[in-house]
Every structure is written in C-alpha cells, then in structure tokens.
Amino acid sequence: MVAEIIDGFAIAAELRRDIAARAAEMKEAYGVVPGLAVVLVGDDPASAVYVRNKLKATAECGLRSVEHVLPANTSEADLLDLVGKLNADPSVHGILVQLPLPKQIDADKVLGLIDPDKDVDGFHPVNAGRLSIGLPGFVPCTPRGSQILIDRVLPNLAGKHAVVIGRSNIVGKPMAQLLLQKNATVTIAHSKTADLPGLCRTADVLVAAVGRPLMVKGDWVKPGAVVIDVGINRIEVDGKGKLVGDVDFASVAEVAGHITPVPKGVGPMTIACLMLNTLDSAARRIAAES
Template sequence: MSATIIDGKAYAEGLRSRIAGAVGTLAGQGVTPGLAVVIVGEDPASQLYVKNKARQTVEVGMRSFEHKLPATTSETGLLDLVARLNADPAVDGILVQLPLPKQIDAQKVIEAIDPSKDVDGFHPINAGRLMTGVPGLVSCTPLGCLLLAQSVRRDLAGLNAVVLGRSNIVGKPMAQLLIAQSCTVTVAHSKTRDLPQVCRNADLLVAAVGRPEMVRGDWIKPGAIVIDVGINRVPNPAAGEAKTRVVGDIAYAEAAPVASAITPVPGGVGPMTIACLLRNTLEAACLRRGLPMPAVDFAAP
C-alpha cells in the first residue's frame, strides 16, 4: 500500500481562491472584511508568520491592519490596543500573535478580545460554543486538519478517531470537531497507557504532541488516515553540523506505506492555518453584520 499524500499547500491555495471569490461577493454589498494582527517583540519566526498572514490577507481582497509593538510593551498597553480594535468597525478579526513576553498574561489578553472578532477561536466563549455544538469561530489549525481529512474521505461518521495531544489550541478543539462529525473520539497523551495500541485502533489519527517522529510506523492501523500537526526542528547531519530539518510527530517514512492517506511535514497542515484564519475572518465579517456566508463549498478539495 502506498498512502495518498494530502497536499496541504495545494488545498490551502484552492481554499484561498474560494475565499477571494466570497470576499468579492461581499464587496458587491459594500463590505470588505478586515483582519488586525498584533505582534509583540522581535521573534524571527513570529515576524515571518505575521508577514505571511498580512500578504495573504491582502491577496484575497481583505484589509490588513498590522500592529508591531516592542517587547517591553506592558500588559495594560496591549489590553488598551485590544480594546481599541474591539471598538473599530473596520476590524472584523483580531489575532494577537503568541507567544507573548513574560510580563503579559496571554490568557487575559485572549479573554479581552471580542468573541465575535476572535478569529483564532481561543476565547472561552468560542471554545464553549464548540463544546456545545453552537456555531462560532473555531481554532484555525484543528479546522484545517478537519478539512484535510475530509478531502480524502468526505464523510467521517463512524470512524474511530484518536487525537494525540490535549492542548487548548489543537487537541481539545480537534476532538470536539470530530465528535461533531459523528466520530468515536479518544484523546490520548503522554500518560496514556499502551499509547501505541491506542493509536493502532485509529481509523483517523491526528498527532499534535510536539515530539519529533514519536509515532512510529507500527503504531498506524493499516489504511488509516494520518494527520500530522507537528512541526519540530531536528539536527540534519547530512547538511552540516549547524543545519536543521523540519519533521512532524509522525515517523513519515515508516507510516506512509501503512496509511491510506497522510499529510507531509512540511507542506501538510501548516499552510492550512493561515487559510483557515482568512476563512474565519470572512465568517466573522458576515456574522457581525447579520449576513449569510457566501455560498462556497469550503470543504471541497
């Protein structure tokens, strides 16, 4: 068996194209969605990520508002900015880039964002809506994982799904999204007994534990769909002592011959995060104005 490689880069490109079409539809009604991104400090990875978000926001026809603050910014200063963005009618979505400097309580900032503009889907109100099956804004990475799984199997109902990882950002919302798809869901983690056997029961395995190549090939059920959320840098001796390479949480070379479909790292889940952020911004713009979402099949491959 040779697994179908789920090309997240190509899927995200198609998703952005459909979002751009929907934004064009809204523009005909006099609405241009706006996304505000706030970054505190000079972390190079965060700076690059925010730059890509801004570029892709403009490319789909939305307005991009960037706020770059020094690492010395106080918690009060950041909360004041969030309050201004909450009140700004031109801003439909607010994203505060994590991590934040140690003097700022990230949870306090997340809770200060207007839930209707919380395009990261981290606010407790949006998390509660997801838990109770009420429509709301959903965390971007889990949403991207769901769309990629559905790109190879549209109907996930009845599958045994295992989510490896229990973070508020990926693991917990991922489990709730899969429950909503009528999967039977197990949330596993580092303290799960006989973790390899739990993973072997999965028709759909989502790995989001942050440990390089932790999941071996013999942990994979033959024919399973495997979604790898991990982005881990490891030494790359072949390229020199100081060089690194990026790997996922799945031992890809071992898992690919066993699975029916698998996401690569890089090029799998990663590109979907920004695409789903744009989708959330579009949804927030519609919800805030009482408008229906444009008739676009966002789950199409």
Template sequence: MTATILDGKAFAARLRQRIAGDVERLRADGITPGLAVVLVGEDPASAVYVRNKGRQTREVGMKSVEHRLDAGVAQDALLTLIGELNADASIHGILVQLPLPGHIDSAAVLDAIDPAKDVDGFHVLNVGRLATGQKAMVPCTPLGCLMMLRDHHGSLSGMEAVVVGRSNIVGKPMAQLLLGDDCTVTVAHSRTRDLTGVVRRADIVVAAVGRPGMVQGDWIKPGATVIDVGINRVDAGEGKTRLVGDVDFDGAVRVAGAITPVPGGVGPMTIACLLANTLTACCRAHGLPEPEGLTP
C-alpha cells in the same frame, strides 16, 4: 501499500481562491473583511509568520492591519489597543500573535478580544461554545485538519479517531470537531497506557504532541488516515536542520491509506483557515449567510 499524500499546500491554495471570490462579492456590496494582527516584540519566527499572514490577507482582497509593539509594552496599553480594535467596525478579526512576553498575562489578553472577532478561536466563550455544539469561532489548525479529512473521506460518521495530544490549541478542539462529525474519539497523550495499542485501532490519527517522530509507522492501522500536526526542527547534520512531524513519515507512509507530509501538509492550512474565519466573522457581523464549508 503507499499512502495517498494529502497536499495541504494545494488545498490551502484552493481555499484561498474560493475565499477571494467570496471577498470580491462582498466588496461589490461595499463590505471589506478586515483582519488586525498584533505582534509584541521582535521574535523572528513570529515576525515571519505575521508577515505571511498580512501578505495572504491582502492577496484575497481583505483589509490587513498590523500593530507592532515593543517587547516592553505595558499590558494595559495592549489591552487598550484591543479595546480599540473591538470597537472598530472595519475590523472583523483580531489576532494577537503568541507567545507574548513574560510580563503579560496571555489569558487576560485573549479574553479581552471580542469573541465575535476572535478568529484564533481561543476565547473561553468560543471554547465553551465549541464544546457544547454551538456556533463558535474555531481554532484554525484543527479546522484545517477537519476540512482535509472531510475532503478525503466525505462523511466521517462512525469512524474511530485518536487524537494524540491534549493542548488547548489543537488537541482538545480537534477532539470536539471530530465528535461533532460523529466520530468515536479518544484523546491520548504521553501518559496514556498502551499508547501503541490505542493508536493502532484508529481509522483516523491526528498527531499533535510536538515530539519528532513519536508516532511510529508500525503503530498505524493499515489504511488509516494520518494527520500530522507536528512541526519540529531537527538536526540534519553538517550544521543544517530540517522540519519533521510528530509521525515517522517513512514508516507510516507504507501502511497508512492517506497521510499529510511535513512540511506541506497541515501547516499551509492554518493561515488559510484564519482567512476563512475572518470571512465568517465578517458575514456574521453584517447578518449575511455564512459561506458553506468554512465552519463545522
């Protein structure tokens, strides 16, 4: 058996195209969704990520605003900026790029964002709403995973899912989303007893632990769907590096029914879902019907 490759790059392109069409219709009515991204410091990886977000935001016709602050900025100054963005009716989504410098309390900053504009889905109110099945802003990476699973399977009802990883950013919200789609969900992690056995019974495996190749090919149930969230840079010899996931792709692809590659799987979906969340937030702010399929 050779697994079907779930092409996140192609899926994200189709999603952005759909969002662009929705934005065009909103603009025809005088409404332009706006996304503000705040970058503190000069971390090279974060700077590239922010630049890509801005480019893709503009490409779908949204308003893109970037605030780049010095690494030594005072926390109060950052909170003041967030307050101004909260009050700006032309901004529907606010994202503060993580990680923040050590002198800034990340939790305080994230909680200062208006939950209705929290397009990262990290505000404690959105976390609680998701956990209790209420309307929430959903973290982008888990939302992208759910979209790909629904696209591949249709209904997920009754499937057994194992999420390997318990982070607040991916593992926990992913489990909540799968529960919402009527899966039987197990959250596993590095301390799970018989992790191999737990993974082997899953129809759906979502790996999000940040350890290259941790989930081995022979852990996968034949025909299972594998969503690899991991993005790890490893030594490729001769001074070069390469990106790999949390799953041993070469082993798993021979057993799984479907699998996401790294790179080109879940990664491209994250920014696309950020745009989807911004569109959703804009529609909610204006009392308009939400586009179908962009929220759980």
C-alpha cells in the same frame, strides 16, 4: 501499501481562491472589506515570520490587514488598551494577537479581552464553549484546517474511531470536538496514556499534535488509516536544519491510506482558515446589521 499524500498546500490554495471570490462579492454587494488586525509584541523572529505570512495571505485573499507592532517592553495595560480599541473598531472583523507574548503580559487576560465575535484565532473561552456544545463560533484554525483535509479523503466519519494525540486547548481538544460533531468515536491520548502505540493502532483517523519529532512510527498505525500530522519540528540532519512532523513519514507512509506531509500539509491550511474565519466574521456582522 503506500499512502496517498493529502496535499494541504494545493487544498489551501483552492480555499484561498474561494475566499478571494467571496470577499470580492461582499465588497461589491455591501461595500465591506473583511479586516484583520494583527498585533505583534516584541521581536521574536519566528513570530515575525508567522505574522508576515499571515499578512501576505490576507492581501492575496482580498482582505484588509492592519499590523500593530509594539516593542518588547510594552505594558500589559497598553496592550489591553489596544485590544479594547480594536474591539470597538467596526472596520476590524478579526483580531489576532501573536503568541508568545513577553513575560510581563498575561496572555490569558489579553486573549480573554478580545471580543469573541472577532476572535478569529478561536482561543476565547466563549468560542471554546460554543464549540463544545455545538453552537456557531470560531474554531481554532489548525483543527479547522485539519478537519477540512480529513473530509477530503474520508467524508463520512460515522462509526470510525479517531485518536487525537495531544490535549492542548489550541489543537487537541478542539480537534476532538470537531471529530465528535462528525459522529466519530473519539479518544484523546496524551503523555499518561497506557500503551499509546496499541491505542493508535485502533484508529481509523490518527491526528498527531504533541510537538515531538518523528514520534509516531509505522508500527503504530492501522493499515489504511488517515494520518494527520500537525507537528512542526526543526531537527538537525547531517548538520543541516530540517522540518519534520510528529509522524515518522517514511515508515508511516508504508502503512497508512492517507497522510499529510510536513511541510505543505496542515501548515498552509492553518493560515487559509484564519482568512476563512475573518471572512466569516465579516459575513456575520453584515447579517446581524441587515
């Protein structure tokens, strides 16, 4: 068996086109352009690249972006003050504070101050709570994008066994909640799980989100399973840097039914879902004010 590639790059492009069309309709009907405020503190090179990609996607989708770049020595009080101002700005529908933050700033305090209705990253405890009990709210972008990819190849998860490797608040836990909402039977695995390969071999859907390069091997995977590789790891191969996932693509692709590549798998969906969350935020604001 050779797995079918789930082309996250193409699906994300399709999603961005749909967002752009909906944004244009919103502007025409209500005079509203969904606005995303992006806050970058410091000069971390990886963070700068992530922010640049997000701002580019915002423009491509017809949304409005406002970038706030602050020096690395910014105080926690000053950052909290900025977040408060963005909360109060009616033209801002989404607020994204790029992580990691400098050590003098408590990230939990900053993320906790963001208005949950503008929390397009889906990290606020209120949105985590909404997701856990099935209420409308913002879902973190990577799990939301991963679920869209799963839906493309396995739209009915009722009775299927899904295994999520990783229990982070950003990916693992919300991913499990989304799969539960789709009526899958869900197991969350982690570093303390006994016989992890054996457990993975029972999964109809396997989501790897642990940040360990090439950890999941072909003999871990049930024949025909859907494998979603969330990991993005840079390793050295023949003296050159290479991006790989948490899944050993070559061996797993010989067993799985469907698999996401790295790159061009989950990554493009994460940014597209940030745009989708921002659009949804603007739509909810319009509905509330109508």
